[in-house]
Amino acid sequence: MNRLRIGIATRAPVGDDLRAALTRLAERADVRAVVDGGRFDTVVRTAEAPGPYGERTTVWVDADTDLTAPAVAAAVVVLAAPAVAREVRTRVTAPVLALGPQEAHTSARPVAPFTRSRIRRARGLQDATAVARHVAGQWSWDHQPVDESAAGSAAALASVLVTDDATTAVLGAAWGAPVVAPVELARELDLPLPKERASATPDEEAERLLADPAALARHAQGCHALYAREHSPDRAVLQLEEILGSAGRHRPRDGFAQPLDLLGTPTDSAVRLRASGVLDTLRSPS
Amino acid sequence: MTLPPELRSDATQVLRPAAADQQPVADPRPVTAPTPTARQSIKRRVRSSVGRVARPALNKIGPVIERAQRGTETQRHALDAANRRIDELERRLFDQAGQRVDLALMQQRLESNEINQTLQKADFGDVLRRFEALGAAIAPGAGIDAAAVRLAEQREQLHSLDRRLRVLDSRVNTALVAPQGAPPLPTAAPAATPAVTTSVEPAVAAPDVEKHSAGFDYVGFEGRFRGEPDEILRVQRERYIPILTGHGPVVDIGCGRGELLDALREAGIDGIGVEPEPGMAAEARARGLVVEQTDALGFLRAQEPDSLGAVFSAHVLEHLELDYLLEFIQLSLSRLRPGGVFVAETPNPASLIVLGNSYILDPTHVWPLHPSLTSFLCESAGFRDIHLAFHAPATGYHLPKAEPQLGDLARVVNEGFSRLNDVLFGPQDYTIVATKAAS
Numbered sequence: 227m228n229r230l231r232i233g234i235a236t237r238a239p240v241g242d243d244l245r246a247a248l249t250r251l252a253e254r255a256d257v258r259a260v261v262d263g264g265r266f267d268t269v270v271r272t273a274e275a276p277g278p279y280g281e282r283t284t285v286w287v288d289a290d291t292d293l294t295a296p297a298v299a300a301a302v303v304v305l306a307a308p309a310v311a312r313e314v315r316t317r318v319t320a321p322v323l324a325l326g327p328q329e330a331h332t333s334a335r336p337v338a339p340f341t342r343s344r345i346r347r348a349r350g351l352q353d354a355t356a357v358a359r360h361v362a363g364q365w366s367w368d369h370q371p372v373d374e375s376a377a378g379s380a381a382a383l384a385s386v387l388v389t390d391d392a393t394t395a396v397l398g399a400a401w402g403a404p405v406v407a408p409v410e411l412a413r414e415l416d417l418p419l420p421k422e423r424a425s426a427t428p429d430e431e432a433e434r435l436l437a438d439p440a441a442l443a444r445h446a447q448g449c450h451a452l453y454a455r456e457h458s459p460d461r462a463v464l465q466l467e468e469i470l471g472s473a474g475r476h477r478p479r480d481g482f483a484q485p486l487d488l489l490g491t492p493t494d495s496a497v498r499l500r501a502s503g504v505l506d507t508l509r510s511p512s
Numbered sequence: 513m514t515l516p517p518e519l520r521s522d523a524t525q526v527l528r529p530a531a532a533d534q535q536p537v538a539d540p541r542p543v544t545a546p547t548p549t550a551r552q553s554i555k556r557r558v559r560s561s562v563g564r565v566a567r568p569a570l571n572k573i574g575p576v577i578e579r580a581q582r583g584t585e586t587q588r589h590a591l592d593a594a595n596r597r598i599d600e601l602e603r604r605l606f607d608q609a610g611q612r613v614d615l616a617l618m619q620q621r622l623e624s625n626e627i628n629q630t631l632q633k634a635d636f637g638d639v640l641r642r643f644e645a646l647g648a649a650i651a652p653g654a655g656i657d658a659a660a661v662r663l664a665e666q667r668e669q670l671h672s673l674d675r676r677l678r679v680l681d682s683r684v685n686t687a688l689v690a691p692q693g694a695p696p697l698p699t700a701a702p703a704a705t706p707a708v709t710t711s712v713e714p715a716v717a718a719p720d721v722e723k724h725s726a727g728f729d730y731v732g733f734e735g736r737f738r739g740e741p742d743e744i745l746r747v748q749r750e751r752y753i754p755i756l757t758g759h760g761p762v763v764d765i766g767c768g769r770g771e772l773l774d775a776l777r778e779a780g781i782d783g784i785g786v787e788p789e790p791g792m793a794a795e796a797r798a799r800g801l802v803v804e805q806t807d808a809l810g811f812l813r814a815q816e817p818d819s820l821g822a823v824f825s826a827h828v829l830e831h832l833e834l835d836y837l838l839e840f841i842q843l844s845l846s847r848l849r850p851g852g853v854f855v856a857e858t859p860n861p862a863s864l865i866v867l868g869n870s871y872i873l874d875p876t877h878v879w880p881l882h883p884s885l886t887s888f889l890c891e892s893a894g895f896r897d898i899h900l901a902f903h904a905p906a907t908g909y910h911l912p913k914a915e916p917q918l919g920d921l922a923r924v925v926n927e928g929f930s931r932l933n934d935v936l937f938g939p940q941d942y943t944i945v946a947t948k949a950a951s
Contacts, residue, residue: 258616260620
């Protein structure tokens with residue numbers, strides 16, 4: 227599979243946020259200096275000056291960047307840290323990608339509510355409902371204190387995750403957990419905030435969601451969509467490929483492989499076999 | 513793609529309730545096998561019959577199935593290993609992403625620095641060219657290296673002009689207040705035309721005014737070719753203070769700004785300066801020195817016979833026409849008291865480097881005075897006890913000596929070279945010290 231070729235032509239000095247974003251890109255694409263020569267699918271620049279004519283430029287912006295600058299207007303893609311991306315998304319015409327510091331949960335994959343229930347049963351845990359809480363720095367699973375090391379598992383398998391911590395909320399969103407946080411934190415992170423949430427406490431909201439499976443599933447989907455939009459480098463790079471029109475060239479012949487990889491489907495899973503079978507059927511001439 | 517570690521059994525173990533970890537309680541009731549029914553008996557008999565029939569076939573295909581299972585298991589292990597290897601490679605690639613980014617940023621920075629360096633070189637080159645142009649404007653033909661010297665010369669010229677203007681201004685003011693019928697005020701003294709050589713030589717008077725071109729910038733010429741003033745003064749102190757000690761009052765013909773008079777004053781020797789250049793004379797007088805703004809003969813004629821202790825001149829004689837020179841020597845003898853000394857330093861034309869270089873450089877030189885000629889003139893005038901001292905051999909030009917290891921050849925060559933050195937690059941100046949008879 228050919229990886230995206232991204233050139234770097236940023237002006238020194240490079241701040242920590244930009245370096246983190248470039249590192250995220252380098253983890254998933256072929257990143258080189260422009261002076262190396264060759265063809266690039268896009269070139270990352272800062273907003274001081276636009277790139278040469280014909281170049282597909284990705285412009286990095288931060289909180290101080292003048293969004294009316296010609297370089298921003300001419301950009302094919304705008305790149306920013308997650309907090310800045312949320313601010314500039316409505317103020318520029320180019321699509322905005324959020325790429326930020328190292329995520330702490332690289333193995334996270336979205337786990338749907340039904341799947342969570344099945345896995346809990348397979349692991350000998352409660353299969354009906356299980357509420358994970360991370361409040362005031364303490365993790366608990368169904369009101370039983372658990373060690374910090376269980377954070378990932380709790381976020382991956384809980385029916386609902388209640389937290390007052392931003393990092394934990396993002397962790398939960400990465401696993402596709404229904405995350406319930408205080409209203410202020412939810413607004414800050416752009417978590418789904420239903421109208422019924424106006425005055426309810428996080429625990430009351432969690433109880434409401436547990437009583438409504440459909441709402442629970444919608445909430446989980448919204449949380450994961452937030453993660454994909456704001457915090458997922460994989461999604462950001464995929465989106466970059468789509469924008470640059472390189473998606474077809476970089477996608478493997480087996481169109482299901484990458485989405486299944488993103489969902490964390492094991493290699494030997496029957497789901498992959500069935501997906502390949504379906505694809506072959508669809509592609510057969512008869 | 514493998515199962516995320518957070519979903520594995522060992523990771524989820526910590527979420528299990530404590531009660532689930534307990535061992536199940538053993539049922540105290542004994543377990544006995546149930547009594548088989550008729551239906552079960554029939555089933556058992558049928559299974560037994562089928563087993564007897566199928567066992568041979570199963571015995572034949574059993575190993576095949578086992579081999580296939582083992583092969584599948586092997587492939588499964590190989591696939592797992594390959595997946596683990598791929599995961600490891602992906603992880604390494606992932607972990608090195610930061611380094612790749614740093615490398616790319618460094619390459620970009622290097623490129624930018626190279627470009628900046630090129631631009632700075634161009635700017636620097638432009639600055640250098642401008643310096644050169646400035647230098648050429650200040651010192652045509654010599655460039656920026658000589659610009660400082662040229663500027664110093666120009667500064668000296670300005671000072672000289674300033675001095676002359678002040679003198680003229682003073683005279684004009686005096687003329688304006690002079691009573692009617694008064695004789696006209698004396699005209700300005702002739703402009704100074706000091707002689708200069710590249711050896712030690714202070715500024716002196718040029719008595720023969722008519723031969724001096726008013727358009728020749730002698731001050732600038734002197735400033736360029738004279739040498740360092742401090743060094744000149746040091747040499748004069750060393751050479752002449754001992755000779756002049758005890759022979760006061762000393763008349764310094766062509767004293768310039770009076771540096772030697774300063775030295776004489778410090779040594780406690782009375783001195784009088786004679787300087788025709790008004791600016792330099794004024795400057796010397798401003799320092800409290802006694803300086804007459806006139807020419808040598810004019811001064812000596814006005815002195816009483818046997819009144820002077822010494823008549824000193826440095827690089828004056830070669831500027832004098834013969835008649836003036838003869839009268840200068842004779843008047844010096846007349847005005848010196850018995851035992852007084854006539855000291856004169858002049859270029860040595862016996863050293864051909866002088867004759868072909870520093871002597872002809874100065875257009876105001878009249879005639880080179882061979883040491884023997886000067887001695888003859890002093891002796892003819894009546895001086896007794898005449899001594900010559902030679903200074904400043906041009907050792908920088910001396911021919912090198914041959915290595916002694918060459919023996920006689922080296923000796924012959926070195927002797928020849930010594931003679932050549934004496935003739936070509938001998939002492940550039942000489943001083944004649946002529947003493948008036950004591951009685």
